[in-house]
Amino acid sequence: MKSGFISLIGRTNAGKSSLLNYLLNEKISMVSHKQNATRRKINGIVMHGNDQAIFVDTPGLHESNKTMNKLMIETAIKSIGDCDLILFVTSVFDNLENYKKFLNLKRDVPHIIALTKIDEASDKQIFDKLSQYQKYADEFKAIIPTSTKKQAYKKILMDEICKHLPEHEYFYDPEFITTARGKDIYRDLILEAIFECVSDEIPYSTDVKVDKVVEKQDITEIYATIVTDNKHHKSILIGKDGATIKRIGINSRKIINQLVENKIFLKLNVEVDKNWTSDENAVKKSFEY
Known part of the structure; x- marks a missing residue:
C-alpha cells in the first residue's frame, strides 16, 4: 500500500487542471483557455489499485509583479516542498524554457514529466520532443507521453506515479475524490x-x-x-x-x-x-x- 502527495507543476495553461480532472474522471478543478485562471491549489484523490495518489493542482508558474499573481506563484512554489513527487506538466508543443526554469527551483523531491497533447502531434513531433528532454535524463525519473482525450494513457501514467510514492497508510477515505468542500x-x-x-x-x-x-x-x-x-x-x-x-x-x-x-x-x-x-x-x- 502506497499513499502520497503529487504536486502538479507547469506554466500557465499547461493543462494541469485538465489532467487532474482526467485522472479523477470528475470535474473538480476549473479549466480555461485564458492564462492564470487557476488561483487556489486543490487536492484531487485518485485510487490506483491499492495505492492512493493525492494530486495538488497549483497555479501556473509565471513572472509577475502584481500582488495576486505573486501570491499565486508563492502557492505553486510552496507546494513543491510539501509533496512526495512532482509531476511537471508540459505540452508536446512547448519549448523547454519553462522546464529549465523549473530545474533552477530548489527541489528535494523527485519529478516525472507528463508530456501532454500528443494526440494533436505527429509521431515525428513526439519523438523530437522526447529527444530534446533526453538531455536532462539525469534530472527526471520518467517522461510519460499522454493525452487527456484517451483513457488508455491513464494507467501508464498512474503506474509510473505510484512507483515513486512512499509506503504509507491512506491519508484519506478511499471514497473521497477531493479534500475541498x-x-x-x-x-x-x-x-x-x-x-x-x-x-x-x-x-x-x-x-x-x-x-x-x-x-x-x-x-x-x-x-x-x-x-x-x-x-x-x-x-x-x-x-x-x-x-x-x-x-x-x-x-x-x-x-x-x-x-x-x-x-x-x-x-x-x-x-x-x-x-x-x-x-x-x-x-x-x-x-x-
Missing part, C-alpha cells in the same frame, strides 16, 4: 464560467464568494456573490438588461451539473470591492479553501 468547488466553477463569458482583464479582477449552499432532495441551491474591483466592471458583468450575468449563470449551472446530479438553482449577485486585488490579506483570503 462543495462550496469551494462551486466557487471555482462559477469563476470558470466568468472566464468563459467575459473577455479581457475583467476575470482577473473578479472573484467569487459562495455565501450559502442548500442541499435538498432533488435540487441544490447555491447563493453566490461575484466580487470585482470597480463599478465599470460590475456593469459589464451584469450586462445590458442583465444579459451577461444570466449567461454566466447558465454556464455555471452547466459546469456544476457535470459534478452534481441534482437540479441546480443558482442565485448570483455582483458587488464592488475596489481594494481586493491589491490588498494582500484580501487576496490571501480569496486563495483559501
Whole structure:
C-alpha cells in the first residue's frame, strides 16, 4: 500500500487542471483557455489499485509583479516542498524554457514529466520532443507521453506515479475524490464560467464568494456573490438588461451539473470591492479553501 502527495507543476495553461480532472474522471478543478485562471491549489484523490495518489493542482508558474499573481506563484512554489513527487506538466508543443526554469527551483523531491497533447502531434513531433528532454535524463525519473482525450494513457501514467510514492497508510477515505468542500468547488466553477463569458482583464479582477449552499432532495441551491474591483466592471458583468450575468449563470449551472446530479438553482449577485486585488490579506483570503 502506497499513499502520497503529487504536486502538479507547469506554466500557465499547461493543462494541469485538465489532467487532474482526467485522472479523477470528475470535474473538480476549473479549466480555461485564458492564462492564470487557476488561483487556489486543490487536492484531487485518485485510487490506483491499492495505492492512493493525492494530486495538488497549483497555479501556473509565471513572472509577475502584481500582488495576486505573486501570491499565486508563492502557492505553486510552496507546494513543491510539501509533496512526495512532482509531476511537471508540459505540452508536446512547448519549448523547454519553462522546464529549465523549473530545474533552477530548489527541489528535494523527485519529478516525472507528463508530456501532454500528443494526440494533436505527429509521431515525428513526439519523438523530437522526447529527444530534446533526453538531455536532462539525469534530472527526471520518467517522461510519460499522454493525452487527456484517451483513457488508455491513464494507467501508464498512474503506474509510473505510484512507483515513486512512499509506503504509507491512506491519508484519506478511499471514497473521497477531493479534500475541498462543495462550496469551494462551486466557487471555482462559477469563476470558470466568468472566464468563459467575459473577455479581457475583467476575470482577473473578479472573484467569487459562495455565501450559502442548500442541499435538498432533488435540487441544490447555491447563493453566490461575484466580487470585482470597480463599478465599470460590475456593469459589464451584469450586462445590458442583465444579459451577461444570466449567461454566466447558465454556464455555471452547466459546469456544476457535470459534478452534481441534482437540479441546480443558482442565485448570483455582483458587488464592488475596489481594494481586493491589491490588498494582500484580501487576496490571501480569496486563495483559501
